[in-house]
Amino acid sequence: METEKGESSSTFKMGNSAQERSLPYVPNCYAVPPSYEPRDALDSNSETIPTIDISRLKGSNDERRVIVNHGINQNILDDALTVAHGFFELPAKEKKKFMSNDVYAPIRYTTSLKDGLDKIQFWRIFLKHYAHPLHRWIHLWPQNPPEYREKMGKFCEEVRSLSLEIMRAITESLGLGRDYLSSRMDKNGMQVMAVNCYPPCPDPKTALGLPPHSDYSCITILLQNLIGLEIFDLSAHGSSGRWVLVPEVKGALKVHIGDHVEVLSNGLYKSVVHKVTLNEEKTRISSRACIVWVWTTR
């Protein structure tokens, strides 16, 4: 039976969401009310996101920085986006093999954060999987597209070593020494990959791909094929802040400070509030790695 615009969110179970079905309208349960985010602060300006040349953190003999300055070969980035896109192009039956609402599942395909519980739905489909240590998880990843494991695995490894490099610089800047976090990341570290797909949305002003949030990670590294990510610049306009659109720069990776580092640094580093806006014509793909250090009591 075809749907009515006002159908309730409980009818949008995963596998059956408006974005997976390419509905030609935005159902009410996707409409983000103005109170949900500081829309008054909407004043996107892609000029003000700083670009950091990460090669200055690396040894100057590092040949890889010639290719792109963060040291990750452009082919690895392109391949990661290609296999991610390939996965979302698969028939529903194939993707549903990974469908789960269990947030602790080592791999899961789903739509909203918690189907049936979230009051507002978001125009995102995602595959989330653990990625460190790679050999422990990779056998659970999709075998379709056939190159998914190899290409996404390579991306995860490269992004992980880049994250450790950045983390060394952060803890050094805090006076904690270069290895304070990075040395703990092998045993107690986690890497969670979210491969996100935001299909075209018939009314991008009404819905969001993801609501404003910060990541729970130490740091997050993100690769996108299209603009859509916006970050909240707290310091702008007095205390009212503003949303800033992150520009698409070929080969550039986005780095967010996550909640763990905000806590670790007593607020010297702030975790970044961000959200995802939508596009009427194109599918947006992003792959993001959350690098987390899991505190243990021992």
Ligand SMILES: O=C(O)CCC(=O)C(=O)O
């Ligand atoms: O798709 C994006 O650009 C952001 C994704 C994101 O914020 C997340 O997965 O936590």
Ligand SMILES: [Fe+2]
């Ligand atoms: Fe995020």
